[in-house]
Amino acid sequence: MSSPRAHFLVLTFPFQGHIAPALRLAKRLLAAAPDALVTFSTSEVAHRRMFPSNKPDGADEVPDDEHGGGRLEFLPFSDGTEAGYVRNSDPGVFNAYMSSFHAEGARTVAEIVDALAARGRPVTRVVYTLLLPWAADIARDRGVPSALYWIQPVAVFAIYHHYFHGHAGVVDEHRHDPSFVVELPGLAPQTIGDLPSFLTESTDPSDFFHSLFVTFRDLMETLDKESPKATVLVNTCQELELGALAAVGAAHDVLPVGPVFPSSDVSGIFKQDDESEYMEWLDAKPEGSVVYVSFGSISRMAREQLEELILGLEGSERPYLCVIRKDIKAALAGAEANEMPQHERVKNGMVVEWCDQVRVLSHAAVGCFVTHCGWNSVLESVATGVPMVCVPRMSDQRMNAQLVVREWRVGVRAQIDEGGVLRAAELRRCIDEVMDSSESAVELRQMAGKWKRVVAEATGKGGSSDRNLMAFVDDGARSAV
The missing domain is CATH 3.40.50.2000 (Glycogen Phosphorylase B;)
Structure with a gap:
């Protein structure tokens, strides 16, 4: 019996700023692994905006000449809503959406993974962006390795990591003083005003983006569960952020694989002008x-x-x-x-x-x-x-x-x-x-x-990001055996 093909399930939050880098990575994975399969999944609402002419039910497969022989499939999951998040000044509306997104997203992604396996297309690696911590739990429950795709700088990842690993107190104590200087391990001194806003403005349950603060906390806890280490792909190159990479240390296996983007823009949820x-x-x-x-x-x-x-x-x-x-x-x-x-x-x-x-x-x-x-x-x-x-x-x-x-x-x-x-x-x-x-x-x-x-140079053949991506792909191929 032949071994299954490497199959990457790429999951992302339904905002354009998340979809674009996730889809770009999906295409890079296809290019780096000619025999691999990729399933790209975001919410049903975002999926319909990406493919307005396609049928709402069932998977969408991109034409062979566009994305490598039909190896890229688009399969949406549910966020529990009909219209997705609709802008509203009431923080309760956004936080309710995030609650629904987490609950229904986790449930329906689990169904997708099981359905793919039943179709003879088992997922061998789950790749998820930064607002889907539950994706790692789904993968772990099924014995499938996962990787976080961090679509922000390594420096920001290091700040979140240190905040949730013993350094929250100093930030919380001075959060109302934007000029206060914070020193986190391995990073250049930063003022409170330049730290990620979800750490300085959203810790109170009444804050508009409090659910995002909680999600980042859950994400850091999820990474800590991985054994022996979590794999974190980062959309940057090591030459841009050498110091920040050192600041993360050996806590996780951090692989800069970017900047990941094509020669022209990719599908998204916004219609372009002529x-x-x-x-x-x-x-x-x-x-x-x-x-x-x-x-x-x-x-x-x-x-x-x-x-x-x-x-x-x-x-x-x-x-x-x-x-x-x-x-x-x-x-x-x-x-x-x-x-x-x-x-x-x-x-x-x-x-x-x-x-x-x-x-x-x-x-x-x-x-x-x-x-x-x-x-x-x-x-x-x-x-x-x-x-x-x-x-x-x-x-x-x-x-x-x-x-x-x-x-x-x-x-x-x-x-x-x-x-x-x-x-x-x-x-x-x-x-x-x-x-x-x-x-x-x-x-x-x-x-x-x-x-x-x-x-x-970093993204070209043999460059640092290219080598890191190839190492990740090779590891994914071994996971499929």
């Missing part, structure tokens, strides 16, 4: 002249911030491509918001609702990225050699900005006012600091070019 329009617009601009602006897939924007943003971009007198999501426009009730249709060209720029960010950042015309510092965006910017203006808000974003500004010196950090608004004058100042001809701006661009080369 690519030809904004790419042709970029083609007509001089090299390094365009400011690209995007604050990710979940950040919200008040009318005052939108007005300051456009005012600052216009005031910079540089061409710009600005992403303003459809849901943001819908939330800004009134004529002014409705007068900003898809693809409208304002005086110096173009506004789109969503775009292929990797392609945009790879375009020679783009010289600056104004970003919320989500880790996907940071990695894409570093890998394409584009300097950044950092406008972090929550979660890991402030720590990511520290890496960009202090560790790699490829960007500047914008200051927001007491009301949380990035003012037009500050935006113009930061854009100038990155894009003008000053000595500091030239150095930023040179450093951006340096790290682009470092990342290319």
